Amino acid sequence: GQNIDQPTEMTATEGAIVQINCTYQTSGFNGLFWYQQHAGEAPTFLSYNVLDGLEEKGRFSSFLSRSKGYSYLLLKELQMKDSASYLCAAMDSNYQLIWGAGTKLIIKP
């Protein structure tokens, strides 16, 4: 079956760095997405990786290893506003998105 695993909850300190991991098992692969969802708000697109390696966008970076079925989202210089849920989703060979249950990130002062 197809599956995405990511931690349910993580806690980090303001100003620090946090890495949110995601492992996936899909029938074929056409890329991996990360979305951010603040409580009571819409999920918003953060990143898309289809090739191996690290993609950096300001304080946020996303990494992909297709051979390991593994991705991570790296958040640097954490701010209180980064408290949110982070959703990982892999696209299978039929271009269907397989979603993880999300990781709730709590930032403490």
Next chain:
Amino acid sequence: ETGVTQTPRHLVMGMTNKKSLKCEQHLGHNAMYWYKQSAKKPLELMFVYNFKEQTENNSVPSRFSPECPNSSHLFLHLHTLQPEDSALYLCASSQDGTASGANVLTFGAGSRLTVL
């Protein structure tokens, strides 16, 4: 604002009621989606419309009935729901629904449904 607007934001209904959720997008997208989001569970895709044609129905019970009158509007008609249908219902849109790895979804803020 994401450009995808959902109304109402909150809805409480009894099991015998009939209600509708509305979604409107101002992005010029051609594909629209309904997702169900339950606490601590992955997003569940319910329906997909591409250029007003329904292309996905993921074994959703008939008590949920979608309607897409044009590319900008999407409805989810609800009747005789069950308490387990209580969830956040998210609408999303994308440029189109064709097979593309870079088909980024833009979501609305959701309609929080409670079935009593």
